[in-house]
Amino acid sequence: MTVSIYNTKSGKKEPFSPLEKGHIKLYVCGITAYDYCHIGHARSTLVFDMIVRYLRYKGFKVTYVRNFTDIDDKIIKRAQEQHTTTEELANRFINAFHEDMESLGNQHPDLEPKATENIPEIISIITDLIHKGYAYEVSGDVYFKVEKFAGYGSLSGRNLEDMMAGARISINEQKVNPMDFALWKSSKPGEPTWDSPWGPGRPGWHIECSAMSRKFLGESFDIHGGGKDLIFPHHENEIAQSEASTGKPFVGTWIHHGFVTIKDEKMSKSLGNFLTIREILEQYPAEVLRFFVFSSHYRTPLDFSETAMKDAQTGLDRLYTCLAEVAKLPEHGDPGQNPAAGKKNANKINSLVDRFVSAMDNDFNSAQALGHIFEVVKSMNAIRQTLPAAPAESDLALLRSGAKTITELAGIMGLLQHDPVAYIKTKQEKILSHLAIDPRTIESLLRDRTAARDEKNWSRADEIRDELLKNNIEIKDEADGTTSWQVKI
RNA sequence: GGCGGCGUAGCCAAGUGGCUAAGGCAGUGGUCUGCAAAACCAUUAUUCAGCGGUUCAAAUCCGCUCGCCGCCUCCA
Known part of the structure; x- marks a missing residue:
């Protein structure tokens, strides 16, 4: 079976096949490194992590490139505010990003190039675009001439006239057309700078992705991804730059994922309603966040809330509980036993x-x-519920194979990779360390309760149980007369 | 104003013309138990925002209306 992918370019789901048989080349727009990443960034990395893992599961070789934009207006501004260099600032947040990726359990892309490490490639494309008449230089700045590129607007489904009518663009006297965008910006005093044919300056925002994707994946490649908000102008401009320069199709399939919202509003730095990955991971295990993200299709908006995370936690626990129960089953079956599993469940x-x-x-x-x-x-x-004390070998084999399959498939989303028994134990220990009650007190109360139960003093026994429950401790009276306790998850 | 998306049970969420409208959470009933808790099982939408249309057949296609959201400026 082939994979079908929704392609932003066509607006349709299309059967996917790579240019080179069996080898998929994928480029994802990474972060601009000037601040900690929020859960919107987390969704982006999670979604592509899942996509890459799945394509590899399907047997494709995948070359996965995710860049860092480490020079740009925002970085310069933030570095000045913090009295540091753009390099130090960018590296600090790139390191933080890597820590976040580690915490989230994402696999590494094959390559993570930085814009500043590919300046010659950037300059080379700009030079080429000027030669071909798609770009022009005005006092040290270089702009892309959007009118010259026939397909401009095709990805985002708009045309130049409509965009002009939007009138939310500031008119820059230097530009031939207000929609022209900067490929190269001359640097002001104190800003980081690189030598170029147009004088000292730095790259514009979009050009680094055109340069790096070409360098590492070629002039034409299979999939380019990012958040929906990158469709315009970022990806539209990348297409213009790349295709104007090479004369070849830039990307086959464009994948864009939806936003994370909070109270149904887009989370963004300008609105100030964003939560960083680290803030979330202080409160919830990464796996719960993964489960939450993959519970919705990647193109729909995803509304973050405490309730949603709690639901995700409960759902994930249900899966782990099942796996843990199967793991506890006896090793060998009884040859004389009849199978308990029905055909339908099997x-x-x-x-x-x-x-x-x-x-x-x-x-x-x-x-x-x-x-x-x-x-x-x-x-x-x-099936497990109907199992006799000495189950049939075929039932055990069926349950084990089910558990194995679940673990393998869930692994494509980075889920259920912990030992199920240990998972639940670790979680309880973590909660216990934050509780106002300690194991010694619990044990002592349980001894009191056992004594009360021996005297059939049920009201006292129940009182103790309720008291423990208030402290998040669940108890269970075992068949052998002992009482076990566990932390309520 | 231009472009795009969404509206499915109390909540979340799948469903790309045709078998019983997945699944999760919560709720309710049950197994178990001195009573509980946990776990498990069962159950919860004659109906898919509304109104029309196409079709033998529509949650799914088309049109209109209402409501919500995003992009068009930095944004995952």
């Missing part, structure tokens, strides 16, 4: 791979794919 389990793959083939529908996993969990629980 089919559900055995067909999981097919159903998961067809969901993911359909434009990476991770939400549907997770739904299939939950269905199988339900089937496995149902």
Whole structure:
């Protein structure tokens, strides 16, 4: 089966095949390094992490490039505010970004080039564009001539006249057309600068992606991705620069993911309603964030809330609980025992791979794919419930193969990769360390309760139980008369 | 103003013309238990914002209306 991908360029889902058989070249716009990353950035990296892992699962070789923009207006401004260099500032936030990626459990892209390390390539494209008449220099600045490029606006579905009518662009006297955008900016005193044929300066915003994608992936490549907000102007301008320069198609498939919203509003620095990745990860395990992100299709908006994260946590726990229960099953089956698993449940389990793959083939529908996993969990629980003390070998084999498949497939989203038993234990220990009650007190109260129960003093026993529950401690009276306790998750 | 998207149960969310409208959370009922908790099971939309149309058949296609959101300026 082939993967279908929604292509922003055509506005449709299309069967995907790479230019070079079996080898996909993917470029994703990374961050501009001037601040800590927020959960919108997290979604972006998570989505492409999942996409790359899935394409590799399908047997493709994937070359995954994600850049850093480490020179730009915002970086210069922020560096000046902090009385530091753009280099120091950018490196500081690139390091922070790498820490965040590590915490999120994302795999590394194959290459993470920086704009400042590719200045010669940038200058070379600009020079070429001037030669070909697509760009012009005005007192040290170089602009791209949008009117000269016939397809300008095709990605974002707009034309120059409409954009002019928008009238939200500041008129720059130097430009031939107000929509012309800067390829090279002359530097002001005190700003970082590189020598160029047009004098000392630095690259404009969009050109670095054209230069780096060409250098590492070639003039034409398969997939280019980023957030929806990059469609215009960033990606539109990249197409113009690259195709004007090479005369070849730039990118086959454009993938754009939706935003993370808070209270249904876009999260952004200008609105001040953003949460950084580190703030989130202080409160929730990375895996919960991953589960939350992959519970929705990547192109829809994703509304972040405490409730949504709590739901994600509970859902994830349900999956881990099932795996943990299967792990606790006896090692060997009873040869004399009849199988407990019905045909329907067995089919559900055995067909999981097919159903998961067809969901993911359909434009990476991770939400549907997770739904299939939950269905199988339900089937496995149902079988487990009817299992006798000495279960049949075929039942054990079925449950183990189900658990193995779930673990493998969930791994494409970076989920369920912890040992299930250890996962639950670690989590409880973490919660316990924040509780106002310690294990010694708990044990002591439980001894009191056991004594009360021995005397059939139920009201006292229940009182202690309620007291513990108030402190997030759940207790369980075992069949053998002992009482165990655990932290409520 | 131009362009694009969305509106499915209490909440979240899949569904790309045709089998019972996935799945999760919450709720309710049950198994278990002295009673609980946990776990598990069962159950919860005759209907997909509204109104028309196309079709043998529409949540899915088309048109209009209402509501929400995004891009057009830095943005994942």
